Amino acid sequence: MSVEVNLGLLWGAATHRGARRTLNEDSFLAGGSVFFVADGMGGHDAGEVASEAAVDALRPLQDEPIVGVDAVRGLVRAAHHAVRGIATAPGRGAGTTLSGAVLTEQGGEPYWLVVNMGDSRTYRLADGELEQVSVDHSEVQELVDAGEITRAEASTHPRRHVVTRALGAPETPDADYWFLPVHAGDRLLVCSDGLTGELTDERIAVLLLTQHDPQTAAERLVAEALAAGGRDNITVLVVDATGLADDLESTAPRDARDLRDDEDTVPRAAAWRETLT
Numbered sequence: 485m486s487v488e489v490n491l492g493l494l495w496g497a498a499t500h501r502g503a504r505r506t507l508n509e510d511s512f513l514a515g516g517s518v519f520f521v522a523d524g525m526g527g528h529d530a531g532e533v534a535s536e537a538a539v540d541a542l543r544p545l546q547d548e549p550i551v552g553v554d555a556v557r558g559l560v561r562a563a564h565h566a567v568r569g570i571a572t573a574p575g576r577g578a579g580t581t582l583s584g585a586v587l588t589e590q591g592g593e594p595y596w597l598v599v600n601m602g603d604s605r606t607y608r609l610a611d612g613e614l615e616q617v618s619v620d621h622s623e624v625q626e627l628v629d630a631g632e633i634t635r636a637e638a639s640t641h642p643r644r645h646v647v648t649r650a651l652g653a654p655e656t657p658d659a660d661y662w663f664l665p666v667h668a669g670d671r672l673l674v675c676s677d678g679l680t681g682e683l684t685d686e687r688i689a690v691l692l693l694t695q696h697d698p699q700t701a702a703e704r705l706v707a708e709a710l711a712a713g714g715r716d717n718i719t720v721l722v723v724d725a726t727g728l729a730d731d732l733e734s735t736a737p738r739d740a741r742d743l744r745d746d747e748d749t750v751p752r753a754a755a756w757r758e759t760l761t
Contacts, residue, residue, distance in 0.1 A: 492726035496699030503714030511535035520584030530578035567652030621649035678718035
């Protein structure tokens, strides 16, 4: 696999247990050309373990600067089986959402492969416009698609947290996949629903447009979600495609598992530069 460009990626990450939760059941994987958020479900004996198991299964993707599509599909399936194998208390199952993107290629050109299962989300900010790339796998999204409720009504619907697909479900679910061409200046946002449950897409867009450093943007998004109520765990990844780069270097933040031990902190600004050859 060969991509004859040097592509710069600059990224930031922030996570918080929220204002009302005692435990952070979110996990994230960020670095290299791989960016995922997993939002665990099932409580302390399942949710936290499930999200961590999912990102651990996907961790080998970080070994390659350009990730093969088959490798992604295979490790997403492995993540599902890892979550399915978690032992839980009777009547409680482990599960987790998964959303994010990896850098791949099509016809020798760099592309994002966006992956989604559940109601965590991946967005793209391009030409000043914020677009939700992923489609929620949730009961309220099905109601919106059927024209029974509006998007505004979905944000306060009593069953807005009920997902219809997740890693660890009894039946092997299908993830959604999209290819997006990588354009210099584009920004990706990957987040758990702790962010989108508190902030509108319009407010998220304003913050992404005005906070130019991705680490600062991630921190500001989490802070505003907390100020708006912080009813759930909140995790945010902001990834910038900085275009052609001649001087390439890498500075990675702490591992996500270390970060969750100190949930009220966020990692320092991180930059990734990878030569794609």
